[in-house]
Amino acid sequence: MALSKIFTIRFYAKNTGFFLVLFYFFFGIVPGGQLPAYHHTLIKGFTGTPEFLALVCFIWSLYNLKCVAFIFNLLSSKDHTFLYGTLGLLEGMQKWRTWLWLHITIYAPVLIYGGISTIVAAKSGYYMAAVIIVVFNLVMMTAPLALYVRKMKHPGTVSFLARWQHWFNRTFRKPIWSFYGYELLNNNIRSLAISKIVTAIVIILTCSVMAGKYDERMLLVGVLICVLAQSILVYNHRRFDDLYLSLLPQLPVPVWKRYLQNCLLYLILTAPEHILIIVKTWTTGMPAHWLMLVLTGVSLMTLFRSLLYMAGIDQDRYFRWVVIAIVVVLFLGLAHLYWYSIILVQVTAWCLFRYRYYRYEAPLEKVD
Incomplete structure (x- = not known):
């Protein structure tokens, strides 16, 4: 799929260093035979502690913001203005399915680890943590879709964060x-x-x-x-x-x-x-x-x-x-x-x- 080459492959190619560090942290610091026990203990640790789970969800949300920012930057670049003539023509459920698929492909690392965490939490008796992880990731997958659709309809608009920063800088005097x-x-x-x-x-x-x-x-x-x-x-x-x-x-x-x-x-x-x-x-x-x-x-x-x-x-x-x-x-x-x-x-x-x-x-x- 051409869109996957533009969005997904480009995202992972641009963040190769980031994923290498992440891979080393999760798989390189412990021997291969101890990997299942290591991750099982890690998952039980943050699913069994509300504060730790909140921190993990916060980290996942930062990664999701990274994904959203990448797509927005790509859509804002001059080399990809043609996307407004292709993705912008999609209507109905096809439009939402396309954006959902593109976002899932770059959010996939969190989605996969979150799925494994849900299974481990449920088997360990942490049912509330399992529900929280499922609901959280559903929100992380679906919430950005409205932003992408709005961006396609209003390509020249400034983001809410940028407008807030401009308002804050104009309104408050900083020492x-x-x-x-x-x-x-x-x-x-x-x-x-x-x-x-x-x-x-x-x-x-x-x-x-x-x-x-x-x-x-x-x-x-x-x-x-x-x-x-x-x-x-x-x-x-x-x-x-x-x-x-x-x-x-x-x-x-x-x-x-x-x-x-x-x-x-x-x-x-x-x-x-x-x-x-x-x-x-x-x-x-x-x-x-x-x-x-x-x-x-x-x-x-x-x-x-x-x-x-x-x-x-x-x-x-x-x-x-x-x-x-x-x-x-x-x-x-x-x-x-x-x-x-x-x-x-x-x-x-x-x-x-x-x-x-x-x-x-x-x-x-x-x-x-």
Whole structure:
């Protein structure tokens, strides 16, 4: 079928690297003889835990959005305007069947794994999880069809997301310190989503390992892993400032205020992880420990940003210092010296920031 070559084959060819990584994660990290047991345990794990199942469904919905975005981009390209003269002529059930088939062919990996998960969940007695998976995938298959049909009827229209972004940018005044956050939401949503998915999995697994026995040190380890996973976002923050906010130091803003603005930005970026921790430990946790975990994550990310003002620090040196800082905080945490570690990190971050902020010069390759 010609449409399959245009949509399906092109989709899998374009995302070859993505599927190779996915294949390695699901089939390459364990020996061949242990694959059935590995996947059976994995499926029982997320079908038997409501929070884990919600996270899996969220990941599947992100993949579905990836499929929808691919089809929309293909329909919007100049090389495929002829599709409006072919698919646009379809009427009745033939139109819906065609779009359903095209969407299923690229949504198939989730559909196949979801089908297997449904069978395993039903055999394990998790009937509600099986129903949720079936209903969820039915929605994921059918909901985009109306969008495709509307796109064929109105090829020049702007998507709802784009209209919402334009309205939001016109209506609300954004402070300068929040520009990087808006950059992540608008142009780097994939990096942000991947980091949040990873950190959510880490927190859920950390709380599962505790098995009802509350241990703030275990939570601290989970937070440190989350911070490590998001350190790349801090590294990209420097590149964004170098490219678009290089004149920022010339504005009449006190250095202490700039430092607090960085802390506030990272507090907002790490808010989903902190909220998830509080929700997962609501009955056993302590407010003092929650505050400690929040301050630890924000302090470390602020320290990472301050490190990037040092002269001659490249990506390798940056991640080396990131690992060193996390190890130091880890050992202090294991010794129950939580607040001392926070003070140490904050004092170091503030000293670096205050000393290097106005002396920092962006590398030439960053501003060309």
